[in-house]
Amino acid sequence: SAPPTVVWDRKNYFYPDMPKDYQITQMDLPLCLGGGVPLYDHNYPKDAQKKIKNPGKVVELNRIHLEEDVAKSTHLAKTTLIDFNRAGTPLMEIVTEPDIESAEETFAYLKSLQQILIAGGISDADMDKGQMRCDVNISVRKNENDPLGTKIELKNMNSTSAVRRAIHYEVGRQCEALDNGESLVQATWRWDEDLGETQEMRTKEDAHDYRYFPDPDLLPVKTAAYIEKVRPLVPELPHEKSERFQKELGLTPYDASVITSDIQLVSYFETTVALAKTPGKKVANWIINNFLGLLNEKSVEIQVSPVTPAKLSDVLNLIEAGTVSNSQAKELFTTLWDTPEKDPADLAKEMGFEPADTGAIDALIDEVIAANPDKVAEIQGGNEKLLNFLTGQVMKASKGKANPKIVTEGLRSKLL
Known part of the structure; x- marks a missing residue:
């Protein structure tokens, strides 16, 4: 006082x-x-x-x-x-x-x-x-x-x-x-x-x-x-932002502490969340696991990052739409870092990252179900966590081209 x-x-x-x-x-x-x-x-x-x-x-x-x-x-x-x-x-x-x-x-x-x-x-x-x-x-x-x-x-x-x-x-x-x-x-x-x-x-x-x-x-x-x-004029302080990010966006205490540790990172995160059709938790995961890693590797400050929040949100929206898988998006993001003037959707096409054929993915789902009767029985018995295992098997069979979200939904519709 x-x-x-x-x-x-x-x-x-x-x-x-x-x-x-x-x-x-x-x-x-x-x-x-x-x-x-x-x-x-x-x-x-x-x-x-x-x-x-x-x-x-x-x-x-x-x-x-x-x-x-x-x-x-x-x-x-x-x-x-x-x-x-x-x-x-x-x-x-x-x-x-x-x-x-x-x-x-x-x-x-x-x-x-x-x-x-x-x-x-x-x-x-x-x-x-x-x-x-x-x-x-x-x-x-x-x-x-x-x-x-x-x-x-x-x-x-x-x-x-x-x-x-x-x-x-x-x-x-x-x-x-x-x-x-x-x-x-x-x-x-x-x-x-x-x-x-x-x-x-x-x-x-x-x-x-x-x-x-x-x-x-x-x-x-x-x-x-x-x-x-x-x-x-007193702004929202770091601990207040952290609490809000956890409550409203589903961030873990660790995620929130990393994001709020730097005012430039807070701005980057909030702008990306506003533009992306992806949940805030997924945006935080991408920034912490991919964006910060490249910043450190290239010794670049956040405010001069070649990948803007708008570009990152475009990449995340491609994942959400099922256009690229998460692993493909990581390759796309790395390439976009070196060619930031390109549109992420156009760059994905240049790199051959087209959505996997629905019929082919459906066939792979059927093959994985047939090859894992014990896991199928457990899932139908109530252990829905094993859907992740079957999703991983389909992703492996598709060589990473399938969208894991769509694969899981396909498995769920066939088994439950």
């Missing part, structure tokens, strides 16, 4: 990244108080997805405030380089409660937050480009009910993987120090990616050391009218 009035403060400190010796920020009345970020299961590290401790967890937020960015510091062996190009530009800082329990949850939090920021049109949130950065405060304790220990802040992590590595190292370092009877001092440390270790930068100040006071040059901001204006 946003306070009725937000104010601007000056945070006073002497450090090379802020030469005017104070930073415009928000202390007591920030832009937003409270809130939470849901952790999407598919955003955990791949090696941790089968052992998620708190599935469905929502990380509680303390606040979101606006402030001006500082210069970029690049620390070398004996010197530090300062780049002032970004200094003074607006920055939104999102602060969590001490609610994250592991490096893996931190990884999922950053990935999920990144997804939400992109879906909301707030930022591209690319950590490699510095559009999203992360400082991590780490405290350890022996038992879950013990008070949190001394807080140590980590900086200089430019990827979610680096954050995960830094946390694992720093937690181990702090635990080892405490086990050896050492005391931890509140401080700011930096992660050295090359050495794979944390290094102390400076002793951490408390709030009173910054001598916060209201900025005399900036007026307070009344938020009510602004909130009323922007609330209707």
